[in-house]
Amino acid sequence: MIRYIENVNGPTLGYSTESGVRILEIDGLLFKDLSRDGQLHPYEDWRLPAAERARDLASRMSVEQIAGLMLYSPHQQVPAAGGFFAGTYGGASYEESGAEAHALTDQQRALLADEQVRHILLTSVSSPQTAARWNNELQRLAESSPLGIPVNISSDPRHGTDASVEYNAGAGGAISMWPESLGLAATFDPQVARRFGEVASLEYRALGIATALSPQVDIATDPRWSRFVGTFGEDPQLSAAMGQAYIDGFQTTAHAAGPDQGWGADSVNAMVKHWPGGGSGEGGRDAHFGYGKYAVYPGDNFEQHLIPFTEGAFKLKGGTGQASAVMPYYTISYGQDRKNGENVGNSYSEYLIRDLLRGEYGYDGVVCTDWAITEDEPQRCERLFPGGRSWGVEDGYTVAQRHYKILMAGVDQFGGNSEAGPILEAYRIGAEAHGEAVMRERMEQSAARLLMNLFRVGLFENPYLKPEVSEQLVGQPAYMTDGYEAQLKSIVLLKNRGNVLPLQTRQKVYLPQRYTPAGEDWFDFPYPEKLEYPVNPAIVAKSFDLVDTPEEADFALVAIRGADSGTGYDPAEAEAGGTGYVPISLQYAPYTAVDARAESIAGDSRASDVANRSYQGKTVTAKNSADMQLVIDTRQAMGDKPVIVVLALTKPTVCREFEPLADAIVTHFGVQDQALLAILTGEREPSGLLPMQLPADMTTVEEQREDVPRDMRVHVDTEGHSYDFGYGLSWSGVIRDHRTAAYAASE
Secondary structure, eight states, X not given: OXXXXXXXXXXXXXXXXXXXXXXXXXXXXXXXXXXXXXXXOGGGOXXXXXXXXXXXXXXXXXXXXXXXXXXXXXXXXXXXXXXXXXXXXXXXXXXXXXXXXXXXXXXXXXXXXXXXXXXXXXXXXXOHHHHHHHHHHHHHHHHTSGGGOOOEEEEOXXXXXXXXXXHHOOGGGXXXXXXXXXXXXXXXXXXXXXXXXXXXXXXXXXXXXXXXXOOBOOOOXXXXXXXXXXXXXXXXXXXXXXXXXXXXXXXXXXXXXXOBOOSSTTOOEEEEEEETOOTTBGGGOOTTSGGGOEEOOTTOOGGGXXXXXXXXXXXXXXXXXSOSEEEEOXXXXXXXXXXXXXXXBGGGOHIIIIIIIIIISOOOSEXXXXXXXXXOGGGSOTTTSTTOSOTTOSSSOOHHHHHHHHHHHTOOBEETOOOSHHHHHHHHHHHHHHOHHHHHHHHHHHHHHHHHHHHHTTTTXXXXXXXXXXXXXXXXXXXXXXXXXXXXXXXXXXXEGGGOOSOOTTOEEEOOOEEEOSEEOTTSOEEOOEEEOSSOHHHHTTTSEEESSGGGOSEEEEEEEOOOXXXXXXXXXXXXXXXXXXXXOOSSSOEEOTTSOSSOSOOOOSTTSOSOOOOTTOEXXXXXXXXXXXXXXXXXXXXXXXXXXXXXXXXXXOOTTTGGGOSEEEEESSOOHHHHHHHHTXXXXXXXXXXXXXXXXXXXXXXXXXXXXXXXXXXXOTTSOBOOTTOOEETTEEOOSHHHHHHOSOO
């Protein structure tokens, strides 16, 4: 049973009566006796600064307990329901009639009890009440352990409109829906990102989530990168401003009257990623995979990639000061170690973490590795993660030695790792090399940093949730409205020949179905072929009359996605005797990489890898080339009648293949169909701006330097408009306002 105790001029205390924790009363104030010894230790005293409490608790922890604290669980789901839920409300005991507690799985219990894990990565939930009860079960078990350290639940971004209902479930069916990060950037308005953080933090805390594994502030300087959509675009200044506002929104708890209180019970820790930037992978390849492990800097532009961190995430305007945690990327920042000359994954780099991040830039928050970077290559699933992810230290290191190297580089936590054994072995390695006292101090240093983030958001005082309150808060109408407004502001009007937009309602519309061939997703999971309406006909029918043929229609609405040719590696080509390296194309038609570099900048000297990763002369075709054909066929069928193209983008695409055939083009980065119709009908005027360049052709894509923003020749449409960074149309023409002056001025 959970009890809540109100403090006068102090925090509400929540505890489980089954955990053995009791309440201490000192000087008329109430405190949780987490140590169960009848004494008020500094870490239990909520009057003290979080840093002092964290240092005290770290000093009381065993090495085994600290090792558990340094683990970050693999992805966890809320399991099926079972049992009966009981709790208290307003200090009085109560039971929820008919409610069910969501019991922990045996694996989850073992994580908390045996490995002493306190950081949990949550994926899907079915409802706010489910999430709240699962959180309470986790916290109940954690509180019953020695020292009573609570659980920190975290999440990757979950507010995008493309996410599943199961993943986003909340009151009324869903958590509030917002554009993807690239869509937030398209507003060119940091206050939109700030408001997203404010709303998302309240919804997160109602789900038990106290850490956001976001924002992703990498500047996406290579247009082919598959994670482009998760960024704030390619410009460092815009990324810094958006990231700063986003984190301020997440981490700040406001007074009832409105002023910034800094840290508090509504705050969510932001883990900004990915230091020092992952957007310059050679050839646009991604470092989740061995074939994409190298970030390269042909423009000698490493420093600009740091700007979103040093001028944004580490210089917040609000009272929390800086992002509470940082995640380095998987990449090897090739040739950037100016001290030791090592080409190793960023979390392994003493220069990038200890010397640069912590030394030169003075960052003293938590540094957490990306997921599962310490494992041996043969122990990973080749289908999902070819070659493992211990980049640069694949050979010559045991798993424990990799942990030791990461610890001594200045990292505090191991993402996706759930076994304490390798950390304890790393401790022994260090004790033999430097002495027990040195390694104990090093472990306590990381423990104190990690504990700070739990203290600052109030988890030690009250980690519990009232499920009925969570149900009321998550996805409430005001939050939905805020998210929808952001979606509207993120939509970009690229073309409007003859002012065909806005459209008069109740016209007859032809809505062709979109074909997607069977294929494999980013992680090589197969998906079936589909023929479907890309925009919900029922929503379209609220504004227009749907007809079956182009001949009957007044206009056509064609919805497509940007060109997608894959991730830059073809296992079949490798099995046939090639290197496996192929182009990543941003055009729909077949593309042969005549202009690609003949010798890759980075390569591996290991016999098991490829030294020259060039794909020069190789050919690929976009998986969704049918999208281009759909526009061509619709144009032919419609004759002179208007063809409106809705273009969904997750990264730049080459528009020249279809743009001349369209009378109007509206692009977006993840919005609801209702928002699209509001723009098309003129209910709202478009105001979004491109947060990246759209290239003229693939030649300029090959010629651009992976680490340099805004260095491509851009597409110029039939109306003479250049699809450059910061471009967008309103009903009056090209938008030129304070936003374009601030961020889109010529470099």
